[in-house]
Amino acid sequence: MTGQPSRKKVLVFRELPPDQLARLQSQHDVTVANPRVPEQLAAFNAALATAEGMIGSSYPINESLLAKAPQLKVISSVSVGVDNYALAELAARGILLCHTPGVLTETTADTIFSLIMATSRRLVELANLVREGRWTRNIGEELFGWDVHGKTLGILGFGRIGQAVARRAALGFGMPVLYHKRSPIDLAKELPELLGKVTHAPLDELLQRADIVAVVLPLSSETRGLMGEREFGLMKPGAIFINGARGAVVQESALLHALDHGTLRAAGLDVFATEPLPLDSPLRTHPKVTALPHIGSATFETRHAMAELATTNLLNALAGKQPISAFHFSTT
Numbered sequence: 001m002t003g004q005p006s007r008k009k010v011l012v013f014r015e016l017p018p019d020q021l022a023r024l025q026s027q028h029d030v031t032v033a034n035p036r037v038p039e040q041l042a043a044f045n046a047a048l049a050t051a052e053g054m055i056g057s058s059y060p061i062n063e064s065l066l067a068k069a070p071q072l073k074v075i076s077s078v079s080v081g082v083d084n085y086a087l088a089e090l091a092a093r094g095i096l097l098c099h100t101p102g103v104l105t106e107t108t109a110d111t112i113f114s115l116i117m118a119t120s121r122r123l124v125e126l127a128n129l130v131r132e133g134r135w136t137r138n139i140g141e142e143l144f145g146w147d148v149h150g151k152t153l154g155i156l157g158f159g160r161i162g163q164a165v166a167r168r169a170a171l172g173f174g175m176p177v178l179y180h181k182r183s184p185i186d187l188a189k190e191l192p193e194l195l196g197k198v199t200h201a202p203l204d205e206l207l208q209r210a211d212i213v214a215v216v217l218p219l220s221s222e223t224r225g226l227m228g229e230r231e232f233g234l235m236k237p238g239a240i241f242i243n244g245a246r247g248a249v250v251q252e253s254a255l256l257h258a259l260d261h262g263t264l265r266a267a268g269l270d271v272f273a274t275e276p277l278p279l280d281s282p283l284r285t286h287p288k289v290t291a292l293p294h295i296g297s298a299t300f301e302t303r304h305a306m307a308e309l310a311t312t313n314l315l316n317a318l319a320g321k322q323p324i325s326a327f328h329f330s331t332t
């Protein structure tokens with residue numbers, strides 16, 4: 001009986017593709033229970049008591065939940081953002097957290113750029129005009145959009161995804177790019193292809209100079225509510241605001257105020273403070289808002305790649321091996 005690794009209890013808290021679930025089941029005893037589905041909540045709570053590993057996403061793993069999981073050694077999140085996890089408590093309990101950076105970078109940048117295009121060129125509004133049979137004569141000025149190429153793009157958060165957005169903007173659309181992060185990067189060394197096309201700017205200066213501002217920041221205690229009334233007030237008249245990161249980085253009441261009473265031209269939003277977006281949210285039907293249902297990484301290819309990476313992370317960690325992408329608690 002040598003070399004037979006012990007089977008561990010694994011709790012899958014959001015559905016995995018069948019091939020990745022099968023990888024887990026071949027090595028471990030797996031319970032699939034999504035706590036967001038009311039009929040599965042009891043099974044989820046019961047499995048917590050013995051789970052040594054968990055894998056999933058989009059559910060708050062807070063202190064009280066962790067207290068019910070005394071055997072837990074590792075959580076593998078099928079996401080790059082880790083704002084759903086009580087990081088200090090995980091660190092205190094010595095629980096390893098893994099996430100999925102990298103594999104979703106380009107797809108999420110595509111989504112953010114789609115929002116830039118959709119808001120600037122009024123794509124949804126004009127497609128609906130055709131669909132609803134209201135295209136009855138050549139369109140006039142009242143339905144014109146605004147150029148994207150050549151406009152100044154301000155990117156808040158310049159990590160993997162922010163840089164991928166910058167490449168699209170600077171190299172593909174001839175857009176001067178300003179970026180904001182706490183520690184400016186050495187472009188010549190790290191991003192030579194963007195040298196001379198991308199400039200670091202303090203937050204206020206970026207807001208004042210950019211025609212389009214895109215948020216690509218992680219949600220943390222520092223970034224929660226970062227975009228408030230003062231910040232929207234600094235933006236250029238006619239500027240466009242995009243959020244492709246996390247809803248709570250934005251004070252939604254301030255955004256609405258800027259759309260209704262300020263000079264903000266439009267907003268493209270993939271994420272919201274509460275998701276799914278409540279039916280009574282004014283952002284849902286606001287004429288200046290293009291709202292998406294949190295689809296940043298939602299393509300067949302990328303969601304599968306995320307699930308595969310998260311599964312590998314979990315299998316490695318449970319086998320005592322180094323996961324491919326552990327989250328480093330010190331980086332927030």
Ligand code: NAP
Pocket residue numbers: 080081082101102104108156157158159160161162180181182183184216217218219220222223244245246270271294295296297
């Ligand atoms: P990343 O590589 O870790 O980049 C984060 C960037 O934000 C870094 O440049 C970081 O630089 C900067 N930053 C962090 N805290 C800051 C602060 N307080 N002030 C200014 N800059 C700050 O992360 P990523 O892979 O690009 O992902 C970014 C976020 O996008 C994720 O955390 C996630 O929430 C979101 N996301 C959304 C979707 C979606 O479906 N819409 C999909 C994927 C990711 P410094 O540390 O130097 O400040």
